[in-house]
Amino acid sequence: MRITYFSNSQKFLYDFQHIIRAFYPSAEVKFGHGGDIHFEAYFEEMKVVLKIQTQHKTVQKEFVLVSDEHESKRIFGRNLYDLLKDETKRELPWGILTGIRPTKIVYPLLEQGLNDEQIYNFLQKEYYISDKKSKLLLKVAKNEMDILNKLESSSACLYIGIPICPTKCLYCSFSCHEITRQVKSLIGMYTDSLICELEKAYQKIEENKNRIVAIYFGGGSPAVLGIENIKKIFTNLFENLERKHIQEITFEAGRPDTIDEKLLQYLSEINQDLNVRLCINPQTSNDNTLKIIGRNHSFEDIKRAFAQAYKYGFKNINSDVILGLPGEDENDYKRTIDDVLKLSPASITVHTLSIKRASLLRFKWNEYKFMDEETVNNLLDWTQYILEEHGYIPYYMYRQKNMIGNFENVGYCKRGFEGLYNMMIMQEKHNIYACGAKAVSKFVYEGDRIERVFNPADIKLYISRMLSVDV
């Protein structure tokens, strides 16, 4: 099915498209005319006429905006939603909410001292968010605030990005380089580039009087740098940052095929007096799916990596899983959660599959069967129930574009194992110094203005910028 939408204004265009897409996830949705279903918005000062045209009928709605831009956006969203709901006879659990950081709408309500009932009412009335999602959202926001309120305003994060992986996962959209011979030959220079950029970051951190409280080694698979380069980076970090302020160091050892004893031994030494949060990510416990998604490991490898990590004394281990992977059904997913629970990680981050434009899956998705939205929604509820039963709390949440059913990703953890970096990036109140190819730094100014600084995605370009050499 082809769906078109047209507007005589740029106003709320993102929401216009996003809400339509959420109601018709498998349709082609384009700006223009001539679709099987066509939407039109006409803005005339504060008045809006919204129209939906199908082969059989045209339905039109007129409404008036207000002076507050945010409120007007919600008025527009709700009117569009009502039209779509009548047409499709469907409702969306997240209503008209299009943002990727849903807890950000709850913080101010909590700060104003609204009680739970008033907050649910606001979320349901203003955003059409379902009862279940409102409750989950409030729970997460309260857990986040408990931790974040204890931070000084000078607290900041440091991200170190290594966008290199052994193979590329089918669903991956990160600008991640596969480790070819050429990429391998650049690893030494990449490490030097990182250190060069870190040196500049330390100066800025000092100028801004920031204190780094959370460090995140991500990417990619940082372990591909090899132990000597990893040691070089840590040595540089500890020479320049005050150890006593660092509350968390996350190391994404997501792919067990990149973890070895030397790495665990070295990180365990750091873990003696600092909190190293290790990510070992199964995604699924189904070996057949692991093959389909192009990960070079089995679930046995995950179990082995966990056993090794426990042997080296790691307590703070996170496991990422994905709900809705190609070919998987309800039983596969439930088995994954059961299998992961047996490993007893300190945190489990549950993602809903998102079919991203830049991923290989985008071109191959019609080769696989996927769970329907209702099953995904039921499984999300089941996940919350089962994980809470096992003593995990939902502590952070984000949404992505193109997720099956337009749902959410939720981080669950045992109390005391909240991923600080994860919460800080969601709250957007603290500076994030990001180094590495494709890294994005974020600087927060008074009045909540945010400035983003983007690094080049290509590692060769990144190296040549940092080291002023031709690569």
Ligand SMILES: C[S@@+](CC[C@H](N)C(=O)[O-])C[C@H]1O[C@@H](n2cnc3c(N)ncnc32)[C@H](O)[C@@H]1O
């Ligand atoms: C920052 S990513 C990468 C972490 C690490 N490189 C890995 O894949 O093991 C964190 C998590 O997001 C999830 N993820 C990545 N791409 C996704 C997609 N297209 N849809 C849903 N979840 C995704 C995976 O669970 C992944 O572990």
Ligand code: SF4
């Ligand atoms: S391991 Fe993570 S970063 Fe690497 S290809 Fe897979 S999803 Fe992408």
